[in-house]
Each structure stands twice: as structure tokens, then as C-alpha cells.
Amino acid sequence: MAAGAATAAAKGNGGGGGRAGAGEAGGARKKKGPGPLATAYLVIYNVVMTAGWLVIAVGLVRAYLAKGSYHSLYYSIEKPLKFFQTGALLEIIHCAIGIVPSSVVLTSFQVMSRVFLIWAVTHSVKEVQSEDSVLLFVIAWTITEIIRYSFYTFSLLNHLPYLIKWARYTLFIVLYPMGVSGELLTIYAALPFVRQTGLYSISLPNKYNFSFDYYAFLILIMISYIPIFPQLYFHMIHQRRKVLSHTEEHKKFE
Amino acid sequence: MKHYEVEILDAKTREKLCFLDKVEPQATIAEIKNLFTKSHPQWYPARQSLRLDPKGKSLKDEDVLQKLPVGTTATLYFRDLGAQISWVTVFLTEYAGPLFIYLLFYFRVPFIYGHRYDFTSSRHTVVHLACICHSFHYVKRLLETLFVHRFSHGTMPLRNIFKNCTYYWGFAAWMAYYINHPLYTPPTYGAQQVKLALAIFVICQLGNFSIHMALRDLRPAGSKTRKIPYPTKNPFTWLFLLVSCPNYTYEVGSWIGFAIMTQCLPVALFSLVGFTQMTIWAKGKHCSYLKEFRDYPPLRMPIIPFLL
Numbered sequence: 001m002a003a004g005a006a007t008a009a010a011k012g013n014g015g016g017g018g019r020a021g022a023g024e025a026g027g028a029r030k031k032k033g034p035g036p037l038a039t040a041y042l043v044i045y046n047v048v049m050t051a052g053w054l055v056i057a058v059g060l061v062r063a064y065l066a067k068g069s070y071h072s073l074y075y076s077i078e079k080p081l082k083f084f085q086t087g088a089l090l091e092i093i094h095c096a097i098g099i100v101p102s103s104v105v106l107t108s109f110q111v112m113s114r115v116f117l118i119w120a121v122t123h124s125v126k127e128v129q130s131e132d133s134v135l136l137f138v139i140a141w142t143i144t145e146i147i148r149y150s151f152y153t154f155s156l157l158n159h160l161p162y163l164i165k166w167a168r169y170t171l172f173i174v175l176y177p178m179g180v181s182g183e184l185l186t187i188y189a190a191l192p193f194v195r196q197t198g199l200y201s202i203s204l205p206n207k208y209n210f211s212f213d214y215y216a217f218l219i220l221i222m223i224s225y226i227p228i229f230p231q232l233y234f235h236m237i238h239q240r241r242k243v244l245s246h247t248e249e250h251k252k253f254e
Numbered sequence: 255m256k257h258y259e260v261e262i263l264d265a266k267t268r269e270k271l272c273f274l275d276k277v278e279p280q281a282t283i284a285e286i287k288n289l290f291t292k293s294h295p296q297w298y299p300a301r302q303s304l305r306l307d308p309k310g311k312s313l314k315d316e317d318v319l320q321k322l323p324v325g326t327t328a329t330l331y332f333r334d335l336g337a338q339i340s341w342v343t344v345f346l347t348e349y350a351g352p353l354f355i356y357l358l359f360y361f362r363v364p365f366i367y368g369h370r371y372d373f374t375s376s377r378h379t380v381v382h383l384a385c386i387c388h389s390f391h392y393v394k395r396l397l398e399t400l401f402v403h404r405f406s407h408g409t410m411p412l413r414n415i416f417k418n419c420t421y422y423w424g425f426a427a428w429m430a431y432y433i434n435h436p437l438y439t440p441p442t443y444g445a446q447q448v449k450l451a452l453a454i455f456v457i458c459q460l461g462n463f464s465i466h467m468a469l470r471d472l473r474p475a476g477s478k479t480r481k482i483p484y485p486t487k488n489p490f491t492w493l494f495l496l497v498s499c500p501n502y503t504y505e506v507g508s509w510i511g512f513a514i515m516t517q518c519l520p521v522a523l524f525s526l527v528g529f530t531q532m533t534i535w536a537k538g539k540h541c542s543y544l545k546e547f548r549d550y551p552p553l554r555m556p557i558i559p560f561l562l
Contacts, residue, residue, distance in 0.1 A: 204435060209435070210520060
């Protein structure tokens with residue numbers, strides 16, 4: 001869900017690095033676009049993020065070659081992964097101040113779900129860090145984000161190569177289910193350890209008369225993938241048809 | 255007397271839906287809506303939005319045809335507001351739920367807590383007091399809905415009832431679960447804390463009721479007039495000097511009182527969410543007042559005196 005939500009695209013982002021999920025309308029919008037200062041900042045932001053995820057990609061490849069196996073590669077890219085994925089929180093602010101034409105709510109939801117998986121699951125439950133499912137979503141996210149941030153960079157510079165557009169609207173078909181699987185398997189792997197240690201859980205009695213069962217909460221999160229994943233996935237498929245066929249039409253008239 | 259002709263087009267497709275001839279110049283939009291329903295019975299008046307411009311604002315039921323900027327053949331655009339449900343129905347349903355649900359937890363009906371607690375009673379006085387307060391609050395709301403409030407709109411979209419009931423019923427169950435739990439911990443500062451909290455709660459309930467009565471008296475029965483509310487002889491209404499929506503101020507106060515009384519975090523969270531929503535409503539109402547009335551008292555803030 002976090003993987004796919006981030007790939008969910010808006011129709012060709014002309015002036016901004018916006019993103020959309022199941023809720024965004026494809027209708028006509030007043031194209032104001034960010035000012036020149038904001039555009040410069042966004043270009044820098046997107047370039048830095050592209051570079052960051054490239055660092056993670058390279059880190060994965062190097063670690064794989066050095067170790068000779070694909071197990072436990074998480075440790076070699078743990079720091080840049082945390083840094084750059086957490087950095088994406090800035091995107092919420094971009095929407096809030098209006099330099100990116102996307103919904104604050106939708107963007108928050110997408111970024112928070114990623115940050116949740118990184119910190120509240122993978123970081124917090126050390127035992128899952130050696131699971132292969134972690135590699136599954138890390139790879140999915142890495143490829144997705146490299147394409148997504150370069151897409152935004154080129155869009156802002158009004159020079160979007162068709163290849164990038166194609167990649168963004170096509171690779172999700174495989175990457176999204178891959179990422180979702182990695183995420184769900186990781187949460188599932190964390191469950192027994194959460195149960196054992198009572199991680200992030202409060203039980204009665206206490207003076208605030210409140211209880212929270214993190215184990216049950218994680219299960220609810222897993223269940224929430226069931227309604228959310230198909231919606232986002234089919235929204236992307238729909239967007240793909242619109243965006244890629246529109247480009248075909250354009251090419252015909254040139 | 256010259257009669258008007260009215261044609262009604264679909265706002266999205268511009269399809270001609272209805273043509274009315276020989277319409278009286280003094281006909282109101284409400285009457286036109288009734289005529290439109292005759293040819294399209296599935297669109298009862300409450301779900302019709304008629305406007306002069308497809309993307310413009312809805313015309314009001316009271317607007318008179320003659321007074322609108324139209325020629326003798328008027329073109330109106332129609333938008334379907336979707337299935338509607340009356341405000342009274344929504345309010346009664348959303349308030350009856352918490353009243354009933356809380357009591358299920360209070361009486362420790364089976365399958366909520368362990369079986370050895372079925373139908374047992376809490377040994378803490380504050381738990382009984384909390385039940386009385388919570389129940390009183392929702393009975394008051396139900397009675398106000400039936401006898402006090404005068405609604406501007408008759409209906410709201412149907413999906414609101416599901417949204418609203420989930421909110422009220424969900425939170426009621428969540429709060430009631432903890433307050434009536436066998437392992438409930440009474441307030442840290444004991445009877446002192448409970449007494450203070452009860453005082454806050456009662457004052458705010460009286461305040462909220464006073465405001466509802468004052469607002470009711472502003473508007474004659476069956477009308478939809480809007481006037482600036484002012485303080486009356488009732489001291490609780492003096493809060494109108496400082497805020498536009500003292501009913502919301504008192505409501506937040508009641509729930510803060512209840513939170514202090516029960517010392518229960520879910521109650522505090524419910525108060526916070528309610529406060530956020532009421533602040534949004536208060537700001538909207540405040541803006542409407544400012545737009546509509548040139549002489550609106552400048553000292554007033556939407557919901558919190560001097561602050562918000």
C-alpha cells in the first residue's frame with residue numbers, strides 16, 4: 001500500500017511535484033504553478049531525493065556483490081533508507097503551503113504509511129530486519145522512487161522524456177504488488193515479537209483509563225490493505241490508460 | 255398578467271429535462287421545484303438544486319421568479335443532490351445511539367468484559383455519576399432536537415447519517431468501555447476533582463441549553479430568518495458578547511468537565527476531536543455573520559473569547 005500509493009500518479013505534473021491517490025479527480029484544474037523560487041527549490045528537492053534513492057540502489061547492489069547473497073541486505077542501506085524516506089515528510093509541507101498541487105490529506109496518508117513501516121515496524125522490531133520480505137519492499141520502493149522523483153524533476157523543467165513517463169505509469173504494475181507483499185509479510189513477521197514484548201502497548205489498569213494493543217493495531221493495518229490496495233491499483237491502471245493513450249494521440253498529430 | 259415560461263436543464267449534460275409554461279411571476283423556487291417533481295417524481299424537492307448558472311450557487315426556496323435576473327423565458331439548471339434525509343431523523347438516530355450504547359457498558363451486558371463481571375456494578379461513585387451525566391447529556395440533545403431547534407435546512411445528504419452515527423456511536427462505545435471497566439481507576443484527586451468537574455459540566459450544560467433557547471427565540475416558528483444573536487437577561491447568554499457560537503463553547507466545556515470527572519484519555523480525545531470540528535463550524539458561522547451583517551459586533555471571536 002505504501003509502495004503503490006507513492007506510485008499513484010497525477011496526470012503529467014507540469015508545474016509541480018504533486019502526487020495523487022484514489023481520490024484525486026482528473027478534471028481540469030486552474031494551472032497556477034509554483035513561482036520561480038518555489039520551482040527552483042522543488043527541482044533541488046527532487047534531484048536530491050533521486051540521488052538519495054540511487055545511493056540506496058547502489059548500496060543494495062554493492063552489498064549483494066560483496067556478500068554473495070541477497071539475505072540481510074537491509075543493514076547496508078539502513079541509514080540512507082531512513083534518512084530519505086523520512087525526508088519525504090517535507091512533501092506534506094509542500095502540499096500544505098501550496099507549491100505542489102496535491103491533497104495534503106492524501107499525501108500525508110501516503111508518506112505516513114511509509115514512515116510507519118520504516119520506524120514503527122522495521123526499526124522497532126529488530127528481529128524482522130533480517131527477513132527477506134524487507135528486501136522485497138525496499139527494492140520496490142527504491143525503483144519506484146527513483147523513477148518518481150526523476151519524473152517530477154523533468155516535469156518541473158518542462159522536459160519530460162517519454163521513457164520516464166512510461167516507466168512511471170507501467171512499472172507499478174509489478175512494483176506495487178511486490179511492495180505490498182513485502183510490507184504485509186514484514187508486518188506479519190513482526191507480530192509474534194510484538195505479542196511477546198508488549199511493544200507500544202498499554203494495558204489496564206492505569207490512571208488514564210486507556211489501553212492500546214499494538215498487536216491488534218498491526219492486524220487492523222494489515223486488514224486495511226484489503227479495501228485500499230485494489231482502489232489505488234485500479235486508479236493507477238485507469239491513469240495509465242489516460243496518460244499513455246493521450247501521448248499516443250499527441251504523437252499522431254505531430 | 256404576463257406568465258413566465260421556465261425550462262429546466264441538467265447542469266452537467268445541458269439536457270432539457272422539463273418545460274413549464276404559464277408559471278406565475280410571483281412563483282417561488284419551492285413551487286417550481288414541486289412542479290418539476292411532477293414530471294420527475296424520483297427527484298423530490300429536497301434533492302433538487304436549481305441555479306441560474308450551471309456552476310453557480312443554488313437558488314433559495316424563497317426566491318421569487320419575478321425578482322430573478324431572467325427574461326420571461328427562464329432557464330434554470332438542475333443538479334441532483336442525491337438521496338436526502340431529514341435533519342431531525344439524523345439527529346435522533348445519532349443521539350439515541352450513544353444513550354443506549356453507554357448503558358450497555360454501564361450495566362456490563364455479557365460479552366463485553368469477562369463473564370464473571372456480567373451485570374455487576376462498579377464500586378466507584380464517579381462511575382455512576384458519569385453514567386447519569388452522559389445519559390442526561392444525550393436525553394437533553396434528543397429533547398432539544400424534538401422541541402427546541404429550528405432548522406434552516408430540512409434535509410442533508412443520506413450518506414451523512416452513516417458518517418455521523420459511526421462517529422457518535424463509535425466514540426460512545428470507546429469511552430463507555432473504559433469508564434465502566436472493572437479495572438477502571440478513579441480520578442487521582444478524588445472527590446475534589448469529581449466535584450469541580452461536575453460543576454463545570456452542569457454549568458456548561460445549562461449554558462448550552464440557554465444558548466439553544468436564545469437562538470430559538472431569534473427565529474419565529476416555520477421561518478428561516480437569520481438575525482444577530484444578542485445577550486438576554488439570562489447570564490449564560492452573556493457569552494454572546496465575546497463569541498459568535500457560545501453553544502459550541504459550552505459544549506466543549508461540558509466534555510472537558512466530563513474528561514476531568516472520569517480522568518479517561520478517550521474522553522479527552524473525543525473532546526479534542528469535537529472541539530476541532532466545532533471550531534471549523536464556528537469559524538464558518540462567524541464568517542457568514544460578518545458577511546451578512548455590516549454592524550456585527552467586532553469584539554466577538556468564533557468560539558473561544560479573544561483567542562479563536
